Amino acid sequence: MNSIINISTGQLLLALVFILIAQISSFIYHLGLNRDIAVGTLRTFSQLFLMGYVLTYILKTTNPWLVLSVFMVMVVSAMFIIKGRVKEKQIPYIIPTFLTMLVSYMATALFVSGLVIGITPWWEPRYFIPAGGMVIGNSMSALAVSLERLFKDMRQQKELVEMKLCLGADYREASLDIFKNAVTAGMIPSINAMMGVGPCIYSRYDVRSDSCRN
Amino acid sequence: MTSLLEIRNLSFAYEGSTSLVFDHLDLTVNEGEFILIKGPSGSGKSTLLRLICRLNQPQGGSILFQGNDITSITPAKLRSFVSYVAQIPQMVDATVEENLLLPFTFAINAAKTRPGTEELREMLSKFYLPDVSLDQSAMKLSIGQKQRLAIMRALLQNPLLLLLDEPTSALDQESAVMVFSIMEKLNTEHRKTLITVTHVDYKPETVRPLTYTLAQRSLHITS
Numbered sequence: 006m007n008s009i010i011n012i013s014t015g016q017l018l019l020a021l022v023f024i025l026i027a028q029i030s031s032f033i034y035h036l037g038l039n040r041d042i043a044v045g046t047l048r049t050f051s052q053l054f055l056m057g058y059v060l061t062y063i064l065k066t067t068n069p070w071l072v073l074s075v076f077m078v079m080v081v082s083a084m085f086i087i088k089g090r091v092k093e094k095q096i097p098y099i100i101p102t103f104l105t106m107l108v109s110y111m112a113t114a115l116f117v118s119g120l121v122i123g124i125t126p127w128w129e130p131r132y133f134i135p136a137g138g139m140v141i142g143n144s145m146s147a148l149a150v151s152l153e154r155l156f157k158d159m160r161q162q163k164e165l166v167e168m169k170l171c172l173g174a175d176y177r178e179a180s181l182d183i184f185k186n187a188v189t190a191g192m193i194p195s196i197n198a199m200m201g202v203g204p205c206i207y208s209r210y211d212v213r214s215d216s217c218r219n
Numbered sequence: 220m221t222s223l224l225e226i227r228n229l230s231f232a233y234e235g236s237t238s239l240v241f242d243h244l245d246l247t248v249n250e251g252e253f254i255l256i257k258g259p260s261g262s263g264k265s266t267l268l269r270l271i272c273r274l275n276q277p278q279g280g281s282i283l284f285q286g287n288d289i290t291s292i293t294p295a296k297l298r299s300f301v302s303y304v305a306q307i308p309q310m311v312d313a314t315v316e317e318n319l320l321l322p323f324t325f326a327i328n329a330a331k332t333r334p335g336t337e338e339l340r341e342m343l344s345k346f347y348l349p350d351v352s353l354d355q356s357a358m359k360l361s362i363g364q365k366q367r368l369a370i371m372r373a374l375l376q377n378p379l380l381l382l383l384d385e386p387t388s389a390l391d392q393e394s395a396v397m398v399f400s401i402m403e404k405l406n407t408e409h410r411k412t413l414i415t416v417t418h419v420d421y422k423p424e425t426v427r428p429l430t431y432t433l434a435q436r437s438l439h440i441t442s
Contacts, residue, residue: 168309172322173299
């Protein structure tokens with residue numbers, strides 16, 4: 006069953022019933038989330054609506070610079086989202102983090118589209134943009150969690166880090182445990198997702214195709 | 220003869236503050252000396268020790284170790300010669316032995332000779348810790364025991380200069396007497412150069428320290 010299912014606007018709006026449940030829950034339990042949920046819903050709708058039009062144009066483009074510009078906008082947006090989540094004001098982490106994101110996302114997206122999928126040209130927007138989006142989307146949360154944990158533990162364990170520094174450790178040795186914990190905290194959601202990838206794919210496949218049951 | 224440590228015209232203010240903690244501070248420390256720095260809380264005693272081992276950076280002046288500006292030495296290398304023991308002793312969540320051998324897990328100390336189990340046991344006795352076993356958790360020790368262990372750990376690196384920051388401030392009288400006795404032995408028996416800062420009234424029994432008072436943003440010799 007490979008036919009495309011057309012979803013009407015009415016059907017799409019039906020999904021709002023879950024938002025309504027969240028709104029009612031927030032109202033009953035006085036969670037104070039009604040405004041945030043409403044704003045979030047509106048933003049999601051308008052952004053996806055706008056992106057739908059923009060992507061229709063971009064995915065057809067033959068201009069590599071436009072594709073790379075879109076990629077750049079995606080990385081910058083991810084950086085701003087991370088900046089919003091990480092409450093660090095003293096340590097200037099933004100530029101190093103942005104450069105790391107740009108280089109590693111670019112390398113990963115290139116690897117996936119150019120080598121794994123093997124498309125020509127490598128920047129073909131129909132593949133490069135979704136591949137980049139997946140890489141950025143998945144790693145953005147991991148980065149935010151890792152950075153938040155790193156800065157928090159550095160402050161909480163300042164005396165312990167200083168003790169190691171005073172015993173001759175360099176900055177890497179002195180903060181190694183904190184660094185490991187931060188990376189682990191960031192990677193746990195991805196590892197969990199990989200652990201449960203079988204059942205998840207099965208449930209998706211189960212909905213999509215009857216052939217899976219044979 | 221070059222001094223072990225020489226501080227010239229040191230000035231320092233905390234980040235975001237315009238008022239100076241030190242202004243044109245000078246200090247010369249020769250090998251084998253026992254320096255005692257006294258002063259009220261908040262006068263900058265701990266900060267001075269932190270500047271010497273590069274945990275803080277001065278705004279002006281220079282600190283020379285064996286004639287070399289400390290900024291020309293990597294922090295890790297400097298701290299393998301100059302050991303700083305903080306006011307509140309810090310231990311990693313591991314055994315006493317692992318804590319004592321912690322400095323030897325760092326690259327800068329890799330070439331140094333690791334003390335053996337027997338040597339560590341002997342030292343524990345000398346540091347008034349005869350009942351502490353090497354395989355017990357260091358986290359379960361009292362603060363007084365941790366302080367003695369922290370000084371012992373610093374000594375195991377065989378530093379040329381030991382900086383002790385209010386080593387008895389968190390201790391009861393009995394533990395404080397033991398730590399003072401250890402400090403004096405470090406100087407008389409181990410020939411270590413010590414700089415100790417304290418705000419308590421401490422008069423060494425077996426050594427004659429050079430005593431300074433930290434006041435008006437500078438050091439003043441008192442004996």
